[in-house]
Amino acid sequence: MPLAISHMGVVLGVLVILWSGITAGFGLYLQSCCAQYLDRGTASFFALSQLTYPNAAVMFDGAIAIKCFGVGVSYLIIIGDLMPGVVQGFVGGSPAYDYLVDRHFWVTAFMLIIIPLSYLRRLDSLKYTSIAALISMAYLVVLVVYHFVEGDTLADRGPVRIIHWAGPVPTLSSLPVIVFAFTCHQNMFSILNEIDNNSHFRTTGVVFASIGSAAATYILVAITGYLSFGDNVGGNIVSMYPPGLWATIGRAAIVILVMFSYPLQCHPCRASVDAVLRWRPKPSSSGNDNSPHRHPLLGSRGSRAPEMSDLRFSVITTTILVLSYVVAMTVSSLEAVLAYVGSTGSTSISFILPGLFYYKISSPDSLTHQRLMKEDDEAAEDMLADDSDDGNGDNDSIQTRPLTESGVLRRSTRHWRRTLLRKLSLALAVYGVVVMVVCLVTNSLFIASN
Numbered sequence: 210m211p212l213a214i215s216h217m218g219v220v221l222g223v224l225v226i227l228w229s230g231i232t233a234g235f236g237l238y239l240q241s242c243c244a245q246y247l248d249r250g251t252a253s254f255f256a257l258s259q260l261t262y263p264n265a266a267v268m269f270d271g272a273i274a275i276k277c278f279g280v281g282v283s284y285l286i287i288i289g290d291l292m293p294g295v296v297q298g299f300v301g302g303s304p305a306y307d308y309l310v311d312r313h314f315w316v317t318a319f320m321l322i323i324i325p326l327s328y329l330r331r332l333d334s335l336k337y338t339s340i341a342a343l344i345s346m347a348y349l350v351v352l353v354v355y356h357f358v359e360g361d362t363l364a365d366r367g368p369v370r371i372i373h374w375a376g377p378v379p380t381l382s383s384l385p386v387i388v389f390a391f392t393c394h395q396n397m398f399s400i401l402n403e404i405d406n407n408s409h410f411r412t413t414g415v416v417f418a419s420i421g422s423a424a425a426t427y428i429l430v431a432i433t434g435y436l437s438f439g440d441n442v443g444g445n446i447v448s449m450y451p452p453g454l455w456a457t458i459g460r461a462a463i464v465i466l467v468m469f470s471y472p473l474q475c476h477p478c479r480a481s482v483d484a485v486l487r488w489r490p491k492p493s494s495s496g497n498d499n500s501p502h503r504h505p506l507l508g509s510r511g512s513r514a515p516e517m518s519d520l521r522f523s524v525i526t527t528t529i530l531v532l533s534y535v536v537a538m539t540v541s542s543l544e545a546v547l548a549y550v551g552s553t554g555s556t557s558i559s560f561i562l563p564g565l566f567y568y569k570i571s572s573p574d575s576l577t578h579q580r581l582m583k584e585d586d587e588a589a590e591d592m593l594a595d596d597s598d599d600g601n602g603d604n605d606s607i608q609t610r611p612l613t614e615s616g617v618l619r620r621s622t623r624h625w626r627r628t629l630l631r632k633l634s635l636a637l638a639v640y641g642v643v644v645m646v647v648c649l650v651t652n653s654l655f656i657a658s659n
Contacts, residue, residue: 210390210427211434211442213383218370219432221380225387226427232560232640233391234420239563239634240397241412246570249407252398254562255484261569267488269562270481276554277395277478278529284467284474285537289316291460298457316537319468320530326472328526332399335472342469345462349447350430352459356450357433365449367439375440381651385548388644389555391423394563395477479525483517486525552648560641567634571627 214222244252246260254273258266289312296309308314326338356362374380400415401407434446443449447463450456517525 210386210431211438211446212444213386214431214435215370215440215442216375216379216383218372218374219435220372221374222387222431222435223428225384226424226431229388229391230420230424230427232637233388233394234416235633235637236394236559236563237397237416237420238413239567239630239637240394241401241409241416242630243563243566243570244398244401244407244412245409250402252401253480253484254398255480255487257566257570258484261566264490267485269557270484270488272554272557273395274478274481274485276550276558277474277481278533279550279554281471281474281478281529282533282536282540284471285316285319285533286541287467288319288464289313289537290541291464292319295457295461295464298452298454298460312541313538316534319464320534323468323471324530326469327475327530328523329472330522331403332396332473332476333403335469335476338469338472342466345465345469346426348462349459349466350426352450352455353430353434353437353446355455357437361451362437362449365438365441366436367441369436369439378651378654381647384644384651385551385648387427388648389551389559390427391420392555392559393419394558396473399476399480475526475529478529479522482525482529483521548652549649552645552652556641556645556648560644561638564634564636564638564641568631568638571631571634 210226213225216222217225240252243257247256254269255266258269262269292315293310293312296304304310326335329335401412404412404415435442438446438449447456447459450459
């Protein structure tokens with residue numbers, strides 16, 4: 210983030226962070242809206258694909274699986290790259306045993322911790338490891354802010370841009386860093402399935418809290434980190450601080466953060482791989498939710514993937530772990546591959562799929578949409594009737610008339626909001642395509658220049 214701000218300038222950089230948070234949050238909000246069309250606990254990309262674009266479901270889930278797998282592998286590579294430096298920072302000089310500075314040893318050692326966490330079925334089971342990851346991130350934030358307040362990096366600080374930018378090419382090269390920093394959409398459906406209170410107000414609050422806290426953290430680290438080093442700032446700001454105990458703990462905090470983040474990538478990767486393996490092409494008539502025939506896996510509102518058996522769950526998880534380990538052990542840099550995977554996979558998950566899914570499933574011609582709207586209208590009328598009741602059960606014509614007018618007004622307001630939301634969802638999908646093209650072109654130019 211500090212490096213991205215150095216390319217954009219402080220003002221433009223903060224605006225881009227806020228804009229990226231808003232668009233990512235809107236994608237999460239659309240996912241929560243799409244989940245309302247499905248039975249409780251069955252929300253997934255697979256289920257929505259069956260309702261909207263059944264014959265394209267394999268491409269959607271394939272993109273999600275590749276993206277999550279690539280990010281998981283990058284976490285293992287980060288562990289292998291940082292741990293030798295962490296050991297040297299703690300013991301000083303060269304360790305007595307050479308294997309302590311061997312990246313392959315540390316990738317193998319941390320896999321022993323990651324493996325049991327990756328076999329947990331529910332995201333809720335990872336809440337304690339997630340707390341540890343958040344504590345590690347909090348330490349990194351404090352470390353950056355502390356050095357800024359202390360001012361011990363001013364001797365190495367370069368020029369600082371507040372309004373001016375470094376140019377369009379450097380700015381566009383940093384755009385993916387900010388845009389993809391908010392990508393968490395692969396786990397949104399699992400959260401919606403497991404959360405105790407899945408009311409619209411509650412899920413919207415979760416989205417606002419998550420995106421808001423992330424944006425605030427990014428802005429704080431970006432500004433304080435950039436002002437500490439100016440245009441001399443590097444991609445990994447922790448490595449720029451003077452060697453010492455606190456900087457070494459910071460590197461260890463990064464290792465803990467990515468170690469506990471790996472299972473959060475394995476969880477959606479496993480679900481998407483399972484969906485890809487189950488996928489079968491459908492006749493065109495069965496892909497229409499207006500058809501009177503119902504797929505055997507369809508619920509009352511939509512389709513859902515059957516529960517994975519223990520054997521299937523173990524085989525898919527083991528395969529993901531083994532492939533991740535092999536790739537991390539044999540490849541030391543995945544920058545080029547991850548650049549393209551991130552540009553396509555992250556953009557699809559964050560913007561394109563949420564926008565397309567909601568635009569399709571909320572079509573007024575969709576029977577699924579009409580059924581849900583009827584349920585909402587009946588619930589709203591029941592609520593109005595309860596509010597208008599005088600307590601004696603006597604709703605005379607004087608009470609019924611304003612009830613009807615109020616019901617019509619509320620129905621009209623809801624219709625206007627749904628129409629606007631549908632247009633914005635299409636705009637988000639188009640925005641995602643633009644971001645994808647820009648990121649792919651920028652990555653291609655960057656790789657070619659190197």
